[in-house]
Amino acid sequence: xIRRLLSVLHARNxxxxxxxxxxxxxxLLPVALVIGMKFVFGGPERPLFKVGVIATHIxxxxxxxxxxxxxxxxxxxxxxxxxxxxxxxxxxxxLDLREPLRYWVNTDSPKGYIVxxxxxxxxxxxxxEKVSGAALRYIDWLFPGILGMNMMFSCLFGVGYVVLRxxxxxxxxxxxxxxxxxxxxxxxxxxxxxxLILIITAILYxxxxxxxxxxxxxxxxxxxxxxxxxxxxxxxxxxxxxxRFSSEELVGGLLNLLTWPMMLLSGVWFSLEGSPRWVQxxxxxxxxxxxxxxxxxxxLDGAGIRQIAPHLLYLALTALVFLAFGAWSFRWRID
Amino acid sequence: xxxxxxxxxxVPILEVRDLVKQYPTATAVxxxxxxxxxxxxxxxxxxNGAGKTxxxxxxxxxxxxxxxxxxxxxxxxxxxxxxxxxxxxQKTALQDFLTVRQSIALFRGLYDQGLDVEEVIRLxxxxxxxxxxxxxxxxxxxxxxxxxxxxxxDPQVLFLDEPTTGLDPQARRKxxxxxxxxxxxxxxxxxxxxxxxxAELLCDEVIIMDRGRIVAQGPPRRLLHEHFAEVLLELPRQxxxxxxxSLPLSVIEGPERVEISTHDLEGTLRALLEAGVPxxxxxxxxxxxxxxFLELTGTELRA
Numbered sequence: 001x002i003r004r005l006l007s008v009l010h011a012r013n014x015x016x017x018x019x020x021x022x023x024x025x026x027x028l029l030p031v032a033l034v035i036g037m038k039f040v041f042g043g044p045e046r047p048l049f050k051v052g053v054i055a056t057h058i059x060x061x062x063x064x065x066x067x068x069x070x071x072x073x074x075x076x077x078x079x080x081x082x083x084x085x086x087x088x089x090x091x092x093x094x095l096d097l098r099e100p101l102r103y104w105v106n107t108d109s110p111k112g113y114i115v116x117x118x119x120x121x122x123x124x125x126x127x128x129e130k131v132s133g134a135a136l137r138y139i140d141w142l143f144p145g146i147l148g149m150n151m152m153f154s155c156l157f158g159v160g161y162v163v164l165r166x167x168x169x170x171x172x173x174x175x176x177x178x179x180x181x182x183x184x185x186x187x188x189x190x191x192x193x194x195x196l197i198l199i200i201t202a203i204l205y206x207x208x209x210x211x212x213x214x215x216x217x218x219x220x221x222x223x224x225x226x227x228x229x230x231x232x233x234x235x236x237x238x239x240x241x242x243x244r245f246s247s248e249e250l251v252g253g254l255l256n257l258l259t260w261p262m263m264l265l266s267g268v269w270f271s272l273e274g275s276p277r278w279v280q281x282x283x284x285x286x287x288x289x290x291x292x293x294x295x296x297x298x299x300l301d302g303a304g305i306r307q308i309a310p311h312l313l314y315l316a317l318t319a320l321v322f323l324a325f326g327a328w329s330f331r332w333r334i335d
Numbered sequence: 336x337x338x339x340x341x342x343x344x345x346v347p348i349l350e351v352r353d354l355v356k357q358y359p360t361a362t363a364v365x366x367x368x369x370x371x372x373x374x375x376x377x378x379x380x381x382x383n384g385a386g387k388t389x390x391x392x393x394x395x396x397x398x399x400x401x402x403x404x405x406x407x408x409x410x411x412x413x414x415x416x417x418x419x420x421x422x423x424x425q426k427t428a429l430q431d432f433l434t435v436r437q438s439i440a441l442f443r444g445l446y447d448q449g450l451d452v453e454e455v456i457r458l459x460x461x462x463x464x465x466x467x468x469x470x471x472x473x474x475x476x477x478x479x480x481x482x483x484x485x486x487x488x489d490p491q492v493l494f495l496d497e498p499t500t501g502l503d504p505q506a507r508r509k510x511x512x513x514x515x516x517x518x519x520x521x522x523x524x525x526x527x528x529x530x531x532x533x534a535e536l537l538c539d540e541v542i543i544m545d546r547g548r549i550v551a552q553g554p555p556r557r558l559l560h561e562h563f564a565e566v567l568l569e570l571p572r573q574x575x576x577x578x579x580x581s582l583p584l585s586v587i588e589g590p591e592r593v594e595i596s597t598h599d600l601e602g603t604l605r606a607l608l609e610a611g612v613p614x615x616x617x618x619x620x621x622x623x624x625x626x627x628f629l630e631l632t633g634t635e636l637r638a
Contacts, residue, residue, distance in 0.1 A: 169428035174484075176397050177424075178445040179417040333397070 021250050032257075047072035049115040050271075052082040052091040054098075062097055065122045071115065087131060088300065089141040090271040093119065101126040108137040136300060139212050144295040145268035147204055148230070151197055152262055152288050155234035156241075156255050159193050163242040164251050167334060176332035183327040186243075190235045190323065197231045198224075218298035222305055226298065229315040230291035236322030237287065244331040262288045290314045346409070348373040348492055348523050349394060354403035356389050356547075363389040365547035366403070371492075376514070376524040378538035378555075380531070380624065382632075386547040387527045388425065388496055394525065395422050395494050407492070418447060421490030423481050425497045429469050436465040439483050446488035459483040459513060475506025482513060492523040499533060511536060531624035541624070545632045555624055562630055563622035568595040568603065571616050578610040587629055594626065 017023060048070040058073050060066045066073060074091060076082035082094040086104055092111040094104040103119060103126050105112040119126060166172045175185060208214070216223070241254045265272065265279065266288035272280050283289045294311035297303035305312070347370035356364040364386045371377045379387045392398040394405050396412040407416040429438050440452050450458070456465050459479045464472065469480060478498060485493060495514070499507040507530075514537055518524060528534055534541055535555050543551040543558075551558055575593040580586075584603065585596040597603040600619070607614065 166430075170424070170426055171428045171430060173397065174422075174424060174427045174429075175445075177395055177417075177420070177422040178442065179414065179447075180445050 019247055019249070021245065021247060049093070049111055049118075050074055050091040051115060051119075052076040052085060052094045054079055054082055054094065054096045063101075063123065065095075065119055068118055068122070071118065083131060087136055088271075088296070089136055089138055095119070102129050103127070104129045104131050106131065106136070110138070140214060140300060141296065142269070143208065143212065143214055144292055144299055146208065147201055148266070148288055148292045148295065149263060149268045150204060151201060151227070151231055151291075152234055152259060154197055154200065155193065155231055156238040156259055158196070158238070159189050159235050160238045160242040160251055160255050161248070163189065163239065164246065164248060167246050167331070170333075173333040181327075182330040182332070183323075186239050186323060186326050186330065189239065190232060193235050194228065194231050197235075198227065201227055201231075214299075216299050217302035219302075219304070222308075223295065223298050226291065226294050226308065226312065226315075229312055229319065230287060230295075232319040233287040233291075233315045233322065236319045236326060239326040240322050240329070243326040243329045246331075246334045262286045265289070267292050287315055287318050346373070347371055348408060349525070350406040350409075351390070351394065352404050352406070354390065354393060354405065355401045356386070356393060356398070357401040362547050364393070364400075367544070367547070367549055368403075369542055369549065369552060371523060371525065372540075373491075373523050374521045375539040376518055376526055376537050378534040378541035379525065379527040379544065380529065380534055380541055380628070381544035382529060382628075384546075385544040387544050390544070391494055391496055391525060391527050395420065418488065419491040421485035421488060421493045423478075423485040423493075423495045423498055425500065427481055429480075429484075431470065433469055434466050435461055435469050435472070435480055435483075438469045438480060439487060442484045443487040449488035450486065452487070455483045455486055458486060458516070460509075473506070475502050475509060478502060478506070478510055479513065482510070486517070490522065492525065493517060494525045496527050497529070498526070499528070499530060507533070531628070534624055543624075543628055543631060545628075550631045551627065558627055559622050559624070562627055563596050566597065566600055567620055567622050567626060568597065568600075568607075569593070569618040569620065570595070570612065574613050574616060576611050579607055579612045582606050582610055587626075589629075594629075596622065596626075596630075 050072050052074050053066075054076050056075070056077075058066060058075060065071075076085070076094065079094075079096070082091070083104060085091045086094050086106055089106065089109060092106070092109060092115045096102045101123055103116070105116045105128065107113070116128075163172075166175075172185075209216075237258065238255065241258070242251055245251050245254075261282075263269075265283040266286050267283070268288070272283055290311040294303075294308040294315075297308050297311075349371040351370070352368050354364050354367045355362070367386075367390060379391060381387045389398065393400045396405075396416060405412055407413075407420075410416075430441065433441065436452060436456065439455055443449055443452050443455075456462055459482055461476075461479055461483055464476055464480075469477075472480060482495075482498070485495075498514075499510050502510065511533065514524065514526075518537070524537075526534070526537060538555060540554050541552070541558070542549050551562075553561075570593045572588065572591055572593050575588070584606070587594045587596075595603060595607075604614070607617075
């Protein structure tokens with residue numbers, strides 16, 4: 001039994017070692033992960049709560065609460081801006097240090113509830129102010145993120161592995177012998193996946209929306225247009241990965257390398273408010289970030305096409321660029 | 336059957352000039368040139384690794400050559416060639432979950448012009464299988480489907496790369512009948528095979544390749560006539576005595592059998608008897624393309 005096991009083990013190891021692109025990627029991935037973790041989580045301890053302070057700068061000696069651990073204090077230039085962020089779950093509490101000490105908290109936010117307890121422990125006399133207008137529940141803020149994340153996985157993995165399977169089976173080689181161009185083939189794949197994603201997203205939107213009693217403040221047709229552009233951009237991104245490789249391990253690894261940073265940095269689960277500027281810059285390279293920012297603007301604030309036009313333009317441009325790059329680098333057969 | 340003594344048309348449908356395909360560790364095709372007249376079945380023969388599939392894939396426009404060129408109707412391969420060529424690869428996977436009819440319709444949709452899907456189904460005798468999942472066909476049925484796909488655009492030139500490899504004799508004969516019917520429509524066929532019976536039956540002209548080069552070219556009958564006398568005598572090697580080896584005969588010795596080529600059957604038989612060769616296991620047969628390949632390369636075809 002050991003001999004048979006060792007035979008298979010040896011053959012598998014040889015296969016792995018001789019698959020150069022996969023080998024290089026597998027060795028580079030942990031190094032990239034270590035470097036990434038160092039940048040994102042290195043340095044001082046990460047805060048658990050974000051508090052907006054209406055001031056020009058943070059002076060820790062101004063109040064004992066400003067020295068609390070695990071709380072990040074973000075300078076807010078005025079009350080209106082700070083309250084807007086509060087109602088959109090971007091910060092957990094707003095503090096005005098001028099006498100008398102006042103604060104605003106989103107009562108639908110679990111984090112807001114805890115950070116309020118922390119504040120009152122060091123400033124029992126602080127006055128709670130009423131937040132004007134309806135504050136968003138966390139689930140309202142999260143809902144577009146859930147839809148976007150599902151779309152991202154379906155877009156990237158759905159087309160990537162299909163094209164890979166076609167190439168490995170020789171079906172692409174057969175298609176290559178016809179007048180079909182790479183652009184035509186890829187466009188067909190994009191449209192097929194787009195249709196599927198629209199159906200799935202519509203079901204999720206209606207189903208989850210009904211369960212959580214979500215009310216869309218914006219135009220549904222604009223949301224549909226945004227969904228189409230977002231899906232096109234992310235499907236085309238998946239195709240750039242699957243355009244030329246023929247190793248499942250490599251393609252799977254590369255797709256993971258794309259999806260994980262998007263899931264963590266695009267604002268699916270939490271806002272990047274207060275994050276280092278470079279993190280926010282990196283996040284805005286991802287199509288998912290633009291998709292979610294625009295979706296939240298439409299769904300939560302009722303934004304129109306003008307307000308989200310920069311996001312729409314970015315998504316359309318990236319869809320075209322990714323598709324063109326995918327067609328240019330496309331390989332019909334395993335070399 | 337091959338069309339005997341048909342004069343080739345003046346303008347070749349395909350021309351291959353000084354074709355070279357170099358891989359990092361081997362030369363698959365080493366400077367091959369030939370022309371394919373329109374309306375004939377042109378065979379590319381050779382053992383595994385001779386370079387015939389590489390040559391045909393370059394001619395199909397799906398594999399880039401290192402040097403040389405391929406011309407279709409006097410022009411480099413381009414959009415017109417893609418529209419007018421039909422191809423059956425050695426191995427082809429189709430899209431999953433499609434029926435025979437849907438698979439044919441998929442490919443029909445990729446061409447500007449061609450045959451009606453139902454007509455192609457009839458042509459390839461697939462009527463009873465048209466609604467069946469394409470993955471559930473037998474080997475012979477699968478090849479007929481792939482031939483149907485190669486015919487959807489009513490091609491001017493049809494490439495068949497070892498189309499009957501792995502088929503049982505009955506399926507192979509049925510496939511040959513289909514190819515005969517396509518020949519009758521005056522289509523040009525490029526056929527690679529290592530079944531010599533297939534080449535002799537279908538091809539009007541053949542090229543024999545070995546180690547990336549052409550070692551013989553012409554109509555099969557003419558090649559056989561040029562290289563062989565009337566008949567071949569075949570003996571087990573152990574029956575071929577040392578005395579017989581000293582006779583002035585044209586002999587090819589294989590590992591298990593000896594072949595003697597002669598146009599004087601009676602004289603040769605007499606000489607063998609005088610050399611003490613037992614004739615009880617002697618076989619007399621006409622020469623074929625397999626013998627020709629052996630003569631030219633000293634290699635068994637399926638080695």
